[in-house]
Amino acid sequence: MTPGPAHSSIVDTSRPHPARVYDYLLGGKDNYPVDQELGERMPPVAKVGVAQNRAFMQRAAGWAARTGIDQFLDIGTGIPTQPNLHQIVQEINPAARIVYTDNDPIVLRHAEALLISTPEGATGYLDADVREPGKILDHARTLLDFDRPIALSLIALMHFVPDEDDPYGITRTLLDALPSGSCLVLSHFTDDFLSVEQDKTEEYRSSGISLRPRTRSEVARFFDGLDLVDPGLVTAPRWHKDTPLPQDSGVTDSFHVGVARVLR
Template sequence: MTAEMPKPQIDTSKPHPARVYDYLLGGKDNYAVDQAVGAKLPVEARAAARQNRAFMRRATAWLALSGIDQFLDIGTGIPTEPNLHQIVQEINPKARVVYTDNDPIVLRHAEALLISTPEGVTDYIQADVREPRAILEHAQGFLDFSRPIALSLIALMHFIPEDEKPYDIVGTLVEALPSGSYLVLSHAASDLYPDLVEQVVAQYKRGGITLGFRTRAGVTRFFEGMDLAEPGLVTAPHWYKDTAAPAEEESGGFDSGIYAGVARVR
């Protein structure tokens, strides 16, 4: 079940973060403009993309195993299996998932995101995180906001610079969630690999994409008023619970450059 979707209008003259990310993950749903950005990024960017994706899988599975059965994923990106709904519905077939992204190419692939289990629900909304109230209004038609919901903001908020009020955006989203909900967030760090950060920011800027990488304190601020689950705010490969350390991610001596955390809404 889903709302009628508009025909996607894809602008191939400008790079888009979701398509650059797809390129870094080895996907094929990107264009020359996206490849031009991705190809000039430091080689570590590919490792960071994989480590970030692996964090999403671990955090999502932990929440589903903990009893969370509703998920609002904003900044979904181009489908890369296993997708969030595949992870949670394998654990709980009745889980309900709402995806959101502002890239029309993701809309083109939305059918892949909407293949739910018979018992569960998946839905997709074409919207921008800068419009949090519109997202919430749509999500309320598919998720029960009287029960806990996991809000997923994976590698998204570092594309929202300070003048676009990123903390207000997240605050609006979290404020709508009932007690016992969770915020799952990963965010590129400005204070871990400063030389690499400078290269990444410059390359994205050449493509017309502004980045707002933040320090550990800056990322921690997104979780204000919530209770961070152990192990707290750490780099992506070091966020794991009830499993062995992800050894493959730790190889190569590069530690993602991405902060990751999961916090419970009071």
Template sequence: MYDWFLGGKDHYAVDAEAASKVLELFPGVRDTAWANREFMHRAARFVARQGVDQFLDVGTGIPTEPNLHQVVQVVTPSARVVYADNDPIVLRHAEALLHGTPEGRTAYLHADVREPERIVAYARAHLDLDRPVGLSLIALLPFVTDEQDPYGVVRTLLEPLPSGSFLTLTHVSAEFDPEVWERIAAVYRSAGTPVRARSHAEVTRFFDGLDLCEPGVVPATRWHPEPGMRVRGEQPVFAGLARKP
């Protein structure tokens, strides 16, 4: 569905059908998806410019270009990126489409964010966890329900990362229009995918113990906006980036 919202071609008819239902309920959903994606680009460049040359992107989704490795390897051609996703179709696309620079490296793991220990073990085999890592959780945590302990999942992913590492995160929120959000959530539930919006306070809690970078947890388009952004209007997605002390 995310690929469909972004105008990509790597999705199935059932995805397009569900995405069309969401579009009927929320005509601005394409802008929301693009605001989310453009924040990832800005945040990844920011982290790379801090000297971080290793990244762990969990929940990469269908690879709609430019992907994280393409963004950070412009800054640091030797950057390494580990991708993890629980959809085997995504991983097949990744193997075919995600190619890094000759100096850099990309690796892919079929895993669910709800098994963070397995993701950490794989990352350890491909990244040097004695040096800072940029952990990216973009539009992922809404699909981790409260019963699945999303805060514990994030803590487990962060725990082995050294000081100077960064957490980049986006999360949909119902605070902007609760009634519309409930209708959208019903579309996901009808397809067997529970989804959970969270408040500003709940999203901010993911950064507990970290040093939030300015301007803190804000609507995605308000996080260090740049010229040439496709979407500038406020969208119902909170975004933040923080450094591990």
């Protein structure tokens, strides 16, 4: 789910990993005691927040598919949690094509679950770091048609990219490769609404995980030059288009989210 140092097929169980902590907070089973320990140190709003973030992804991906986009590049895929993105969009359009990208060995082990496509569509998986946008784009071109609109999904990912790694530049490189009519679906952790007691950023950092919460204005920079669709840049439970506003709206606000169109 997040950038890491070197790629390896060996799962390091001595240190927590964001993808596995996320899995634990969602009630999954693909995590280890070290991930569970960090998850338990998170405030109760964290579990609600990741669930709301996941629900945002489902609503946004479904909306993009219903607008006619049938190609998706999902970077920072994370451990498969049903429904996966391809299940959501292929239920709407069976011919949809999806490229998943992550760099966590445990996600690689589950890649087969991500590759079960409809006969009409296709899915692919690449083991790569978001900080390798050129590699990601080269691979995506083998499955996706870059002359037609593509939805770029960056869900709960860029807050693991520190400022010195130029998260805005990485995002711009990816977006510059997409044709007009494409869209960016992005969610980003924020501590704008967290109390001092609730803010556990240092807990992550002390566990060896780089975490960079960003303010609303900082997250807005990812959408520079794009056309934000209504309701704009909002918190996760408040984003909806052709589906009802989630009933738990306002329970917690730990992610800024948005969807924007690429216009040339």
